[in-house]
Amino acid sequence: MNRREFGRLAAAGTALALAGKCAWAADWATTLANARGQNIYFHAWGGDPKINDFITWVGGLALDRYGITLTHVKLASTADAVSRVLSEKAAGRNTDGAVDLIWINGENFAAMKGQDLLFGPFAEGLPNWSLVDVSGKPATATDFTLPTLGYESPWALAQLVFEYDTARLAEPPKSLADLSDWAQSNPGRFTYPQPPDYLGLTFLKQALYGLLADTTILQSPAGANYSAAVKPLWAYLDTLHPNLWRQAKAFPANEPALGQLLADAETDISFAFNPGRASAEIAAGNLANTVRTYVLDGGTIGNASFVAIPFNAKHAGAQVVANLILAPEVQAHAQDPATLGFQTVLSIAALTPADQARFDALDLGLATLSPADLGPVLLEPHANWMTQISDDWVKRYGTAP
Amino acid sequence: MPVLLLVPILAGLLGAIWVAFDLAQGGNLVALRDLASWTGLPAALRLSLVTGLVATALSLCLTLLITATLLCSPAFAAVRRLLPPLLAMPHAAAALGMAFLLAPSGWIARILSPWATGWSQPPDLQILNDPWGMALTIGLTTKELPFLLLMTLAALPQCDAHKRMQLAATLGYGRVAGFWLTVTPVLYSQLRMPVYAVLAYAMTNVDMAMILGPTLPPTLAVQTARWMTDPDLSHRSLSAAAALAQLAATLVGFAGWIAAEHLATALRRCTIFRGLRLRKLDAPFRAVAMLGGLTVFALLVASLCGLTLWSVAGPWPFPGALPRSLTLTAWVRAAPGLASSTQTTALIASLSTGLALIFTFAALQAEFRIKARPLSAVWLYLPLILPQICFLPGIEHLLLAFDATGGIASVTATHLVFVLPYVWLGLAAPFRSWDARIATIAATLGASPTRIFWRLRLPMLLTPLLTAAAIGVAVSVGQYLPTLLIGGGRVTTLTTEALALASGGNRRLTAAYALLQSMVPALAFALAIAMPRFIVLRRKAGGQM
Numbered sequence: 044m045n046r047r048e049f050g051r052l053a054a055a056g057t058a059l060a061l062a063g064k065c066a067w068a069a070d071w072a073t074t075l076a077n078a079r080g081q082n083i084y085f086h087a088w089g090g091d092p093k094i095n096d097f098i099t100w101v102g103g104l105a106l107d108r109y110g111i112t113l114t115h116v117k118l119a120s121t122a123d124a125v126s127r128v129l130s131e132k133a134a135g136r137n138t139d140g141a142v143d144l145i146w147i148n149g150e151n152f153a154a155m156k157g158q159d160l161l162f163g164p165f166a167e168g169l170p171n172w173s174l175v176d177v178s179g180k181p182a183t184a185t186d187f188t189l190p191t192l193g194y195e196s197p198w199a200l201a202q203l204v205f206e207y208d209t210a211r212l213a214e215p216p217k218s219l220a221d222l223s224d225w226a227q228s229n230p231g232r233f234t235y236p237q238p239p240d241y242l243g244l245t246f247l248k249q250a251l252y253g254l255l256a257d258t259t260i261l262q263s264p265a266g267a268n269y270s271a272a273v274k275p276l277w278a279y280l281d282t283l284h285p286n287l288w289r290q291a292k293a294f295p296a297n298e299p300a301l302g303q304l305l306a307d308a309e310t311d312i313s314f315a316f317n318p319g320r321a322s323a324e325i326a327a328g329n330l331a332n333t334v335r336t337y338v339l340d341g342g343t344i345g346n347a348s349f350v351a352i353p354f355n356a357k358h359a360g361a362q363v364v365a366n367l368i369l370a371p372e373v374q375a376h377a378q379d380p381a382t383l384g385f386q387t388v389l390s391i392a393a394l395t396p397a398d399q400a401r402f403d404a405l406d407l408g409l410a411t412l413s414p415a416d417l418g419p420v421l422l423e424p425h426a427n428w429m430t431q432i433s434d435d436w437v438k439r440y441g442t443a444p
Numbered sequence: 445m446p447v448l449l450l451v452p453i454l455a456g457l458l459g460a461i462w463v464a465f466d467l468a469q470g471g472n473l474v475a476l477r478d479l480a481s482w483t484g485l486p487a488a489l490r491l492s493l494v495t496g497l498v499a500t501a502l503s504l505c506l507t508l509l510i511t512a513t514l515l516c517s518p519a520f521a522a523v524r525r526l527l528p529p530l531l532a533m534p535h536a537a538a539a540l541g542m543a544f545l546l547a548p549s550g551w552i553a554r555i556l557s558p559w560a561t562g563w564s565q566p567p568d569l570q571i572l573n574d575p576w577g578m579a580l581t582i583g584l585t586t587k588e589l590p591f592l593l594l595m596t597l598a599a600l601p602q603c604d605a606h607k608r609m610q611l612a613a614t615l616g617y618g619r620v621a622g623f624w625l626t627v628t629p630v631l632y633s634q635l636r637m638p639v640y641a642v643l644a645y646a647m648t649n650v651d652m653a654m655i656l657g658p659t660l661p662p663t664l665a666v667q668t669a670r671w672m673t674d675p676d677l678s679h680r681s682l683s684a685a686a687a688l689a690q691l692a693a694t695l696v697g698f699a700g701w702i703a704a705e706h707l708a709t710a711l712r713r714c715t716i717f718r719g720l721r722l723r724k725l726d727a728p729f730r731a732v733a734m735l736g737g738l739t740v741f742a743l744l745v746a747s748l749c750g751l752t753l754w755s756v757a758g759p760w761p762f763p764g765a766l767p768r769s770l771t772l773t774a775w776v777r778a779a780p781g782l783a784s785s786t787q788t789t790a791l792i793a794s795l796s797t798g799l800a801l802i803f804t805f806a807a808l809q810a811e812f813r814i815k816a817r818p819l820s821a822v823w824l825y826l827p828l829i830l831p832q833i834c835f836l837p838g839i840e841h842l843l844l845a846f847d848a849t850g851g852i853a854s855v856t857a858t859h860l861v862f863v864l865p866y867v868w869l870g871l872a873a874p875f876r877s878w879d880a881r882i883a884t885i886a887a888t889l890g891a892s893p894t895r896i897f898w899r900l901r902l903p904m905l906l907t908p909l910l911t912a913a914a915i916g917v918a919v920s921v922g923q924y925l926p927t928l929l930i931g932g933g934r935v936t937t938l939t940t941e942a943l944a945l946a947s948g949g950n951r952r953l954t955a956a957y958a959l960l961q962s963m964v965p966a967l968a969f970a971l972a973i974a975m976p977r978f979i980v981l982r983r984k985a986g987g988q989m
């Protein structure tokens with residue numbers, strides 16, 4: 044599906060949503076009534092205290108407004124919660140599952156959807172869905188090219204940004220070719236997380252966007268064109284690798300490990316999937332206050348984070364929480380760099396002036412680019428490309444010579 | 445009892461076999477073929493075996509050398525007092541601490557830079573994650589040495605070490621040779637099970653290998669865990685196949701170790717027949733023991749200090765030897781919810797350890813009194829050998845089939861599966877080597893078997909009992925995946941909190957939580973080491989038991 048087709052589909056969905064609004068209003072009142080008193084277990088990655096604090100804050104609102112007790116189950120890996128739901132499905136546990144709401148996107152969503160582990164469609168029935176900027180921010184309804192079809196509800200946007208320390212590097216390379224040249228003259232000062240880690244794969248995706256003549260092919264599954272299309276990627280990596288950190292004989296495991304290398308001055312250029320990460324880390328004293336962010340010419344990869352509801356969850360309470368997370372004041376709080384610095388999924392134009400003012404009042408922080416400076420968002424390629432690239436990366440580079 | 449515990453173990457194993465061979469679809473070998481076609485397989489297998497065997501051998505040799513050279517000396521008492529905090533440090537925390545110490549941007553480099561090294565930025569040196577797994581081997585050796593020393597301390601009272609050493613000395617043997625010829629045979633028969641546990645852990649661990657081990661490819665255990673947590677659910681069968689391959693590799697490792705045991709026995713015989721006294725070896729061996737022991741202790745203590753410092757560090761850029769400022773932010777962040785998670789942690793740890801103690805004593809006493817066939821502990825070790833991550837879905841399935849709701853009870857039951865082997869290995873050998881003539885004498889004086897057990901055997905086995913209990917507590921506290929998966933995320937312990945935060949890579953918070961996580965086991969170890977001496981003192985002073 045290309046972007047224009049997608050826009051049409053989304054517009055049609057919005058129209059449908061408006062037409063059915065009256066019927067839903069009554070349904071929603073029932074949902075609210077059922078939700079009262081429920082204990083909702085929200086399984087979400089617990090590696091960032093700021094996110095944990097945010098979820099606690101949302102839990103406070105849920106209790107005050109809807110009588111829902113929200114418990115954050117802190118995960119080290121989303122796959123653990125997927126595992127649990129999978130086991131419950133296999134054991135025939137069709138109600139009262141352990142997971143009521145799960146923070147999810149990309150491959151985990153595709154996997155859960157593929158195994159019929161999700162409840163829905165529900166997202167388009169949420170009252171706040173009408174505020175979501177589906178046409179302006181297509182990532183809110185398409186997850187790694189897979190249409191979400193209402194089986195997950197977006198709550199934050201992320202975009203790849205590069206980070207560097209102005210004290211060590213004056214002018215960062217703004218294209219892939221420049222990055223490779225820079226690495227050649229500064230060996231050992233750049234690296235990326237080891238695929239199949241998602242941020243490592245994101246770097247490869249970004250490279251693919253920069254190296255392909257025709258990037259539209261990335262939005263449909265890779266076919267016979269695969270080998271020829273990715274040839275430039277391997278050529279690029281073959282040149283880049285000898286100049287990487289540890290001569291590419293070891294790679295950091297994931298985003299936090301990559302970030303730690305920048306903090307320890309082991310690398311000069313790093314990257315993250317959260318434009319606000321650098322500012323927040325500076326505020327927390329983990330990064331030098333000379334660190335800044337930038338994007339590559341031509342744009343960087345972006346995607347959305349979602350919440351989904353497993354098939355055997357307490358649906359009513361879970362939907363009320365999903366809707367609460369889309370409330371303008373919650374979204375504005377999440378976009379505040381002092382809280383999370385995540386980009387909102389809402390359409391600012393659709394908000395009331397009072398709610399718009401909440402977003403206008405935000406102070407972006409020392410190292411965060413403004414929405415305009417973030418540049419164009421490149422859509423995630425079809426998952427099928429990345430599965431193959433990931434496998435081939437492991438074959439080519441996964442065993443040290 | 446054994447049958448009861450066999451159920452979850454078999455469920456776990458069957459679960460792995462079920463998924464690996466895709467038995468739900470009638471069975472096939474796709475996963476096995478996929479595994480065989482992974483180019484990293486030979487290297488990953490070799491790494492798992494070599495790092496595991498070498499680390500176990502190194503830590504055992506150092507343990508024996510330290511015991512041989514320091515036995516009965518004041519330094520040995522100092523070692524005893526140093527052990528609790530070192531033992532209590534979780535493996536992942538120890539690995540993180542060591543990584544921070546040794547990395548090119550680590551503490552040692554920071555202290556020496558730039559004045560001695562000239563480095564204004566960290567050099568591009570592959571000290572950690574080296575392709576040969578040396579950093580991992582050193583890390584494992586360092587963490588396992590205190591454990592084996594503790595087990596040695598618990599076993600020594602049953603060994604008559606002093607008398608044996610004296611006898612050897614009167615025959616003109618050197619200290620190390622005397623220890624090697626007279627004490628090791630009886631000591632090792634008690635140490636064998638703990639050593640096997642170390643071997644199994646070293647070959648299959650994920651925590652330390654992820655931080656210190658190579659990445660191209662990683663060890664088989666790490667790769668198995670990666671496949672299991674891959675979003676692509678089809679990788680789970682590959683992961684289960686890898687877990688079975690891991691089991692096979694571990695068995696090969698054990699075969700190799702047992703061959704080495706035979707070799708050592710032959711070597712000992714050879715020494716005896718030749719009448720070698722080997723007095724000249726004492727000095728070099730003492731040097732090796734001191735050097736090795738001090739290095740290990742220095743590494744661990746410095747890691748602990750490094751972690752502590754990071755937990756209160758403000759900005760700390762390279763090459764500063766110390767943080768620019770100190771702050772309690774990380775601790776303040778950790779404070780809310782601390783009381784309840786500590787409570788849950790302590791409750792589950794004491795319940796599972798208590799049950800494990802009861803089971804172990806019941807089985808051992810039955811074996812002793814009704815001359816039941818000695819229990820083979822091999823099956824007990826399956827949970828230690830199989831990668832947890834592949835073993836758990838089977839157990840989870842079993843519990844769900846019984847409609848267990850994932851409360852504290854099911855989590856405790858699952859912890860028991862992992863705690864029991866350690867409690868068993870801490871107690872079985874000392875229990876069996878207890879001098880049964882004492883029971884005979886007491887019986888002739890009219891004591892009932894029950895009275896003999898409670899008034900003689902149990903008090904005399906107090907040291908190994910408390911040690912085993914402390915290890916049980918430490919093992920229970922360390923369980924992450926069983927708590928999360930079986931508890932359905934509803935049971936929050938210090939470890940589930942710590943690992944979730946550690947995945948975010950915040951060194952300060954990770955350090956603070958790692959220290960908090962060590963508190964409960966540290967307390968247990970301190971009690972285990974202090975209590976027997978305290979009770980003995982009381983008895984000597986004429987107090988009543």
